Amino acid sequence: MSEHLRPAEKKITESDEFIAHALEGASIPTLMMSLVHITGDTSVLRGPIRPKVVMLGGVQGALSEEEQASVRRMALEALKAYRDRGCTLPLQPSPELVQEMMNFMVGERVGDEYVPMMLEELALDGNDSRAPRWSRAVPAAEREKFHVLIIGGGMSGLLQALRLKEAGIPFTLVEKNNSVGGTWYENRYPGCRVDIANHFYSYSFEPYAWSEYFSQRDELLAYFRNFAHRHGLEEHIRFNTEVTAARYDEAGAVWEVELKSAEGTRSMRANAIVSAVGQLNRARIPEIAGREEFQGVQVHSAEWDPTLELKGKRVAVLGSGASAFQLVPEVAKIAAKLYVFQRSAPWMLPNPLYHEAVSPQFRWLVQHVPYYGRWFRFLIFYPGSDGILPALRIDKDWPHPERAVNALNDHFRTQLIEYLKSQVNGNLALLEKVTPKFPFMGKRMLQDNGSWLRALQQPNVELIDEGVSRIDASGIVASSGHYEVDVIIYATGFHATRFLWPMSVIGRAGKRLSEVWGDEPRAYLGITVPDFPNLFCLYGPATNLAHAGSIIFHSECQVRYATACIQALLENGAKAMECRREVYEDYAQRLIAELETLVWSHPACDSWYRNRAGRVVTTSPWRLADYWKWTRAPDLKDYTLTS
Numbered sequence: 001m002s003e004h005l006r007p008a009e010k011k012i013t014e015s016d017e018f019i020a021h022a023l024e025g026a027s028i029p030t031l032m033m034s035l036v037h038i039t040g041d042t043s044v045l046r047g048p049i050r051p052k053v054v055m056l057g058g059v060q061g062a063l064s065e066e067e068q069a070s071v072r073r074m075a076l077e078a079l080k081a082y083r084d085r086g087c088t089l090p091l092q093p094s095p096e097l098v099q100e101m102m103n104f105m106v107g108e109r110v111g112d113e114y115v116p117m118m119l120e121e122l123a124l125d126g127n128d129s130r131a132p133r134w135s136r137a138v139p140a141a142e143r144e145k146f147h148v149l150i151i152g153g154g155m156s157g158l159l160q161a162l163r164l165k166e167a168g169i170p171f172t173l174v175e176k177n178n179s180v181g182g183t184w185y186e187n188r189y190p191g192c193r194v195d196i197a198n199h200f201y202s203y204s205f206e207p208y209a210w211s212e213y214f215s216q217r218d219e220l221l222a223y224f225r226n227f228a229h230r231h232g233l234e235e236h237i238r239f240n241t242e243v244t245a246a247r248y249d250e251a252g253a254v255w256e257v258e259l260k261s262a263e264g265t266r267s268m269r270a271n272a273i274v275s276a277v278g279q280l281n282r283a284r285i286p287e288i289a290g291r292e293e294f295q296g297v298q299v300h301s302a303e304w305d306p307t308l309e310l311k312g313k314r315v316a317v318l319g320s321g322a323s324a325f326q327l328v329p330e331v332a333k334i335a336a337k338l339y340v341f342q343r344s345a346p347w348m349l350p351n352p353l354y355h356e357a358v359s360p361q362f363r364w365l366v367q368h369v370p371y372y373g374r375w376f377r378f379l380i381f382y383p384g385s386d387g388i389l390p391a392l393r394i395d396k397d398w399p400h401p402e403r404a405v406n407a408l409n410d411h412f413r414t415q416l417i418e419y420l421k422s423q424v425n426g427n428l429a430l431l432e433k434v435t436p437k438f439p440f441m442g443k444r445m446l447q448d449n450g451s452w453l454r455a456l457q458q459p460n461v462e463l464i465d466e467g468v469s470r471i472d473a474s475g476i477v478a479s480s481g482h483y484e485v486d487v488i489i490y491a492t493g494f495h496a497t498r499f500l501w502p503m504s505v506i507g508r509a510g511k512r513l514s515e516v517w518g519d520e521p522r523a524y525l526g527i528t529v530p531d532f533p534n535l536f537c538l539y540g541p542a543t544n545l546a547h548a549g550s551i552i553f554h555s556e557c558q559v560r561y562a563t564a565c566i567q568a569l570l571e572n573g574a575k576a577m578e579c580r581r582e583v584y585e586d587y588a589q590r591l592i593a594e595l596e597t598l599v600w601s602h603p604a605c606d607s608w609y610r611n612r613a614g615r616v617v618t619t620s621p622w623r624l625a626d627y628w629k630w631t632r633a634p635d636l637k638d639y640t641l642t643s
């Protein structure tokens with residue numbers, strides 16, 4: 001049998017004792033996958049030790065201590081032999097074997113359609129198969145006549161920049177901040193961290209040995225900054241520059257763009273625009289009467305002032321969504337008094353790893369054991385994404401729509417209420433306040449390790465289960481009374497439904513994007529819109545993921561698609577491509593119909609996913625497997641190409 005060395009992982013040179021110690025920190029189902037790679041022996045997949053169905057957040061497959069110890073012993077022998085033979089591996093497993101491994105790892109049959117997608121995600125052959133490929137050679141002189149403008153240097157814009165660079169297509173990235181990183185640059189409130197596990201919330205082709213399972217803002221920002229630096233993207237970026245307007249010149253098939261910076265307003269021309277402005281980038285403060293009267297400090301969570309002193313202060317946090325959930329436990333530690341104003345209690349999933357550091361042993365395994373990090377990614381990816389969709393589907397015949405959308409959804413609800421009960425120390429009034437009044441998964445699920453309810457039960461913290469009526473000079477007025485505070489923190493989210501706002505984008509025939517979209521922004525695959533040729537949106541309408549997926553997965557799909565569209569223009573000698581109206585309309589209708597079958601459209605789920613009319617516009621209803629398939633390559637029949 002021929003052998004190969006996997007270059008991405010470090011060679012093992014450590015002693016038997018060291019390896020045995022490292023294995024103490026292992027996720028056993030993950031280790032079992034590595035065992036197959038290391039030994040080439042598949043008998044472990046057919047033996048008596050089998051992970052049970054894996055729930056989100058579970059990394060041990062409900063295996064007993066004894067079973068775990070037995071796998072560690074096998075792994076120790078295998079790793080010793082692997083080290084002693086110079087860290088070579090047997091042949092790559094076949095796709096059929098990979099599918100068997102997936103089924104085994106998650107304790108259920110993983111559909112056939114996931115195999116190619118997961119093979120790509122796992123990159124078992126070490127190839128970045130989402131990198132751009134040309135179907136026909138386009139001379140450099142042709143490519144150099146074409147220039148792409150990327151708006152935004154967050155996770156999506158940086159990825160787009162890399163792909164254009166790899167394809168040899170000239171581009172400029174314009175970023176309004178003085179740094180890359182987007183979300184992870186701007187959000188610096190205490191406690192800010194990712195709530196999708198990091199071994200999944202990272203580019204598929206740039207694995208990283210994270211120091212926490214859910215890393216904090218600084219480490220995330222460093223990851224994206226390093227990415228930009230390592231790939232030489234900075235030289236293409238204009239920082240501190242905001243795109244304020246873009247107008248399509250049909251005769252020249254070019255976008256005329258207006259840029260604003262401290263030096264004033266300038267213009268530039270681009271053959272194509274990729275918008276990577278994010279969905280959660282424009283902070284929203286609700287219109288509450290009397291805000292201007294308040295004499296203390298007011299701050300939005302996404303516009304945090306690091307010099308803000310909260311020690312000994314009376315503080316109000318408005319909101320109980322994802323940012324408040326992270327911020328409140330931190331503020332509770334230092335504020336003299338903290339009032340949390342909640343309009344709607346969130347659902348949260350117990351996850352003991354939420355604030356946990358990754359042990360040195362686990363990091364060593366990620367860096368040294370073949371495919372360990374890759375399979376750990378799968379373990380946290382699969383159960384929380386498409387696997388959860390059946391619990392979200394509205395069953396019209398279900399007899400208790402007031403509390404759940406179907407029997408499985410109700411089952412989760414019951415379990416999670418038990419989890420809440422276990423944390424309120426018999427305080428039934430608190431339990432009533434923290435029990436969500438909408439079905440499970442109706443809004444973004446929060447990861448919880450008990451810190452939220454512990455904070456709410458501190459003597460200096462009060463949960464006020466009602467909206468704010470008004471603000472006055474000294475604090476907040478609600479129907480339950482007046483609350484004097486020194487600081488008001490708005491954890492009130494973003495203008496998420498106002499896509500590409502506040503830019504003025506004018507397409508063919510003077511069509512204004514904000515008017516075309518109105519309150520109901522839609523785009524084909526969330527990416528393209530008729531009358532707006534050569535405009536591609538990343539993280540655009542209906543591409544947010546609420547069934548626990550990582551937005552990075554979606555951005556990788558969109559960037560691949562947008563890059564392939566731009567390549568197709570060049571390959572076909574075309575100047576412009578525009579989504580055909582019937583394709584767009586058909587997609588929009590299917591999308592609306594699908595969204596209406598899912599929990600986010602339940603009348604009790606009032607969230608940032610919905611527009612003023614109550615329709616879901618930010619979030620995707622699709623299975624990741626389907627979206628991945630549809631965005632693998634553009635079907636040029638969906639577009640009108642102009643030469």
Ligand SMILES: Cc1cc2nc3c(=O)[nH]c(=O)nc-3n(C[C@H](O)[C@H](O)[C@H](O)COP(=O)(O)OP(=O)(O)OC[C@H]3O[C@@H](n4cnc5c(N)ncnc54)[C@H](O)[C@@H]3O)c2cc1C
Nearest residue numbers: 152154155156176182183194195196242243277278550551
């Ligand atoms: C607090 C918080 C926590 C989150 N946690 C998670 C999570 O756990 N998992 C997850 O999957 N997602 C999470 N998200 C969603 C997150 O936004 C995405 O994961 C991801 O960071 C989006 O990247 P992006 O590049 O598309 O957008 P962004 O990161 O928002 O970047 C957009 C960039 O565009 C720039 N920009 C905007 N308009 C202009 C303009 N007109 N001109 C020039 N530049 C412009 C902005 O300055 C910004 O740098 C979270 C969001 C927030 C706010």
